[in-house]
Amino acid sequence: xxxKACAEVGIKSxxxxxxxxxxxxELISKVHELNVNPDVHGILVQLPLPKHINEEKIxxxxxxxxxxxxxxxxxxxxxxxxxxxxxxxxxxxxxxxELLTRHGITIKGKNAVVVGRxxxxxxxxxxxxxxxxxxxxxxxxxxxxPESIVRNADIIIAAAxxxxxxxxxxxxxxxxxxxxxxxxxDDPSKKSGYRLVGDVDFQEACKTAGCxxxxxxxxxxxxxxxxxxxxxxxxxxxxxx
Numbered sequence: 001x002x003x004k005a006c007a008e009v010g011i012k013s014x015x016x017x018x019x020x021x022x023x024x025x026e027l028i029s030k031v032h033e034l035n036v037n038p039d040v041h042g043i044l045v046q047l048p049l050p051k052h053i054n055e056e057k058i059x060x061x062x063x064x065x066x067x068x069x070x071x072x073x074x075x076x077x078x079x080x081x082x083x084x085x086x087x088x089x090x091x092x093x094x095x096x097x098e099l100l101t102r103h104g105i106t107i108k109g110k111n112a113v114v115v116g117r118x119x120x121x122x123x124x125x126x127x128x129x130x131x132x133x134x135x136x137x138x139x140x141x142x143x144x145x146p147e148s149i150v151r152n153a154d155i156i157i158a159a160a161x162x163x164x165x166x167x168x169x170x171x172x173x174x175x176x177x178x179x180x181x182x183x184x185x186d187d188p189s190k191k192s193g194y195r196l197v198g199d200v201d202f203q204e205a206c207k208t209a210g211c212x213x214x215x216x217x218x219x220x221x222x223x224x225x226x227x228x229x230x231x232x233x234x235x236x237x238x239x240x241x
Contacts, residue, residue, distance in 0.1 A: 042068035042231035068230040093125035095222030107132040113153035116160040158199035168204025
């Protein structure tokens with residue numbers, strides 16, 4: 001999807017498809033080559049990596065000015081600090097905020113609940129919501145009575161990776177729901193034998209939510225669009241100096 005989107009908008013993408021047993025040293029070497037290549041404005045290491053490779057070590061090696069995924073510890077660190085702006089914001093969280101603002105949903109002063117605390121979505125989207133002046137609560141696997149917390153939310157970002165975990169009864173009437181979850185469930189009627197569903201029970205949620213993103217087709221395309229936007233911004237910084 002990312003390669004296809006690059007082609008559509010005129011961004012040249014270079015694919016380095018490495019074997020699963022690639023050594024950590026070789027992967028770092030490839031990252032360093034891209035770091036010093038002036039024709040490359042964005043570097044993306046597709047996660048998750050094989051278990052024998054230290055993810056944090058690889059992400060730290062990416063040049064800060066080419067970290068279009070926004071996962072470099074310095075970018076995440078600046079995202080967490082008041083009054084600081086990272087060079088790049090992680091794509092899926094950035095897409096979530098874009099969806100809310102484009103649809104005229106006020107974030108400032110609202111109760112926002114993020115379900116899930118992953119480094120890729122849950123944690124950075126909660127930091128972005130804070131920057132937008134929301135009152136933020138994170139619900140995770142150790143949270144007691146999560147439904148009572150979610151029920152108070154004006155904005156729900158579901159990113160737990162658990163199919164239909166959030167029921168319609170959990171959602172306050174009129175709440176904005178962004179479903180980041182992509183879960184495969186068995187469906188014999190499909191050629192593939194499965195279908196994709198979100199973390200929210202979509203049919204039930206539609207009865208109470210003010211607006212809701214579908215799965216698939218909601219957040220996914222936004223993630224790709226934000227990746228392209230980050231790449232363009234990275235190129236502009238270099239070209240405009």
